[in-house]
Amino acid sequence: AIGMGSLTSLDQLSEWFSAFAKIRKPLVIATWNNKKAVETAWDVLKSGGRALDAVEAGARIPESDPEDTSVGYGGFPDRDGFVTLDACIMDELGNAGSVVFLEKIMHPISVARRVMEKTPHVILAGAGAHQFAIEQGFKEENLLTEKAQKALDAWRIKSEYKPKINVERHDTIGILGLDQNGDLSGACTTSGLAFKMRGRVGDSPIIGAGLYVDNEVGAATATGLGEAVIKKVGSFSIVEMMRQGMHPEKACKAAAKRLLTIKSKDEFQVGYIAVNKKGELGAWALRPGFEAAVITQDGFQLIKANSIF
Numbered sequence: 086a087i088g089m090g091s092l093t094s095l096d097q098l099s100e101w102f103s104a105f106a107k108i109r110k111p112l113v114i115a116t117w118n119n120k121k122a123v124e125t126a127w128d129v130l131k132s133g134g135r136a137l138d139a140v141e142a143g144a145r146i147p148e149s150d151p152e153d154t155s156v157g158y159g160g161f162p163d164r165d166g167f168v169t170l171d172a173c174i175m176d177e178l179g180n181a182g183s184v185v186f187l188e189k190i191m192h193p194i195s196v197a198r199r200v201m202e203k204t205p206h207v208i209l210a211g212a213g214a215h216q217f218a219i220e221q222g223f224k225e226e227n228l229l230t231e232k233a234q235k236a237l238d239a240w241r242i243k244s245e246y247k248p249k250i251n252v253e254r255h256d257t258i259g260i261l262g263l264d265q266n267g268d269l270s271g272a273c274t275t276s277g278l279a280f281k282m283r284g285r286v287g288d289s290p291i292i293g294a295g296l297y298v299d300n301e302v303g304a305a306t307a308t309g310l311g312e313a314v315i316k317k318v319g320s321f322s323i324v325e326m327m328r329q330g331m332h333p334e335k336a337c338k339a340a341a342k343r344l345l346t347i348k349s350k351d352e353f354q355v356g357y358i359a360v361n362k363k364g365e366l367g368a369w370a371l372r373p374g375f376e377a378a379v380i381t382q383d384g385f386q387l388i389k390a391n392s393i394f
């Protein structure tokens with residue numbers, strides 16, 4: 086006779102299957118209105134591609150866009166006139182790669198991926214990261230556009246050293262993907278704060294701060310004032326809260342609230358986005374104006390994030 090035990094487990098099985106069917110996948114979410122980036126990532130996912138390939142392809146879009154002044158080519162330089170780039174990437178296996186203070190290479194996200202896949206390390210910095218990129222076949226290029234040079238010249242008139250993060254919208258990209266297999270990956274890439282001190286590194290290439298992916302739980306990424314995100318280990322904290330069962334929206338809100346203990350809280354913006362294994366999403370910021378680009382089977386959507394202030 087079939088005992089109660091096996092009936093229960095059959096029930097559990099069908100429950101599990103219907104929960105699985107409800108998973109919203111594939112999907113992509115990115116910080117700000119990075120529409121072309123999520124569409125590019127989507128093209129990879131809709132044909133069954135891997136989330137890692139999708140987020141890398143998406144991140145490369147603003148990196149090569151000269152109009153995007155927060156990422157890659159066209160990014161605003163440091164106060165000495167050098168464009169210095171930070172990026173990191175994580176895959177579904179928990180592997181991570183990062184480059185910090187990289188100069189003259191247009192696609193730091195792809196260099197970060199090579200660090201992850203071709204070296205035993207996680208982070209390469211500055212001249213060493215550049216040397217590795219060249220060895221890997223990346224081209225050396227001038228990334229300082231005329232527009233960025235002009236912005237620096239204008240800033241130099243006053244030259245006050247207050248590298249404030251813009252509170253309005255900008256385009257530093259953190260991008261998270263959930264593929265048809267149900268696997269998660271993430272990427273984050275930036276030119277950092279405009280007119281920063283030479284050598285300054287933000288949160289974006291710091292695993293756990295600017296990005297964190299745990300394929301058993303979910304993924305999160307950040308934008309805004311890197312110093313604040315690093316102090317709170319923002320992305321890791323969101324993933325850990327999701328691990329305790331919090332919905333991504335609640336976890337992002339809780340992480341944004343933690344920023345309130347930072348003394349300069351009235352002067353900066355931080356925005357967080359997250360996704361869990363079910364394809365549930367979250368976006369929350371310290372102040373109004375933050376938005377997230379999302380693409381699913383239902384098409385593109387620009388989400389206006391809620392904020393603490």
Ligand code: ASP
Nearest residue numbers: 257277278287308309311
């Ligand atoms: N988080 C970046 C940094 O601090 C900046 C940004 O998101 O625009 O370098």
